[in-house]
Amino acid sequence: MERKIYRTEIRGLHFSDKKPAVGEEITIAGYLQFYDKDKRMWLPIEGSLDVYVNGRKKGRVSTVGNGYFSFPMVFDEAGEYTVEIKFAGSREYLGCGVPTPISVVPKKEKEEWKRIFRRLGLF
Numbered sequence: 001m002e003r004k005i006y007r008t009e010i011r012g013l014h015f016s017d018k019k020p021a022v023g024e025e026i027t028i029a030g031y032l033q034f035y036d037k038d039k040r041m042w043l044p045i046e047g048s049l050d051v052y053v054n055g056r057k058k059g060r061v062s063t064v065g066n067g068y069f070s071f072p073m074v075f076d077e078a079g080e081y082t083v084e085i086k087f088a089g090s091r092e093y094l095g096c097g098v099p100t101p102i103s104v105v106p107k108k109e110k111e112e113w114k115r116i117f118r119r120l121g122l123f
């Protein structure tokens with residue numbers, strides 16, 4: 001009998017704030033899933049994912065029963081970053097990864113934007 005190896009994806013990846021201020025905690029979350037060709041649908045995987053920022057490993061996060069994962073992150077310096085979530089794979093599942101850019105702004109800049117948005121009634 002041929003062993004099945006499933007394709008995986010990190011789906012629904014999102015950041016609680018795509019332009020956080022330096023020192024501001026954000027939440028990064030998403031789902032780890034595999035595609036079942038027989039059922040023709042994406043299904044959750046329980047597993048561990050590695051978190052990288054600009055190519056450097058920063059930690060590991062585990063999924064819960066429905067493949068969902070979330071973790072907090074704080075950036076210490078303003079700048080442009082790439083956050084990548086990677087699943088190494090296993091005997092049954094191919095590995096996958098998804099890089100996502102994020103801009104971290106100085107705290108004063110974020111406060112100024114909030115003031116402007118409040119004045120405009122947008123925040």
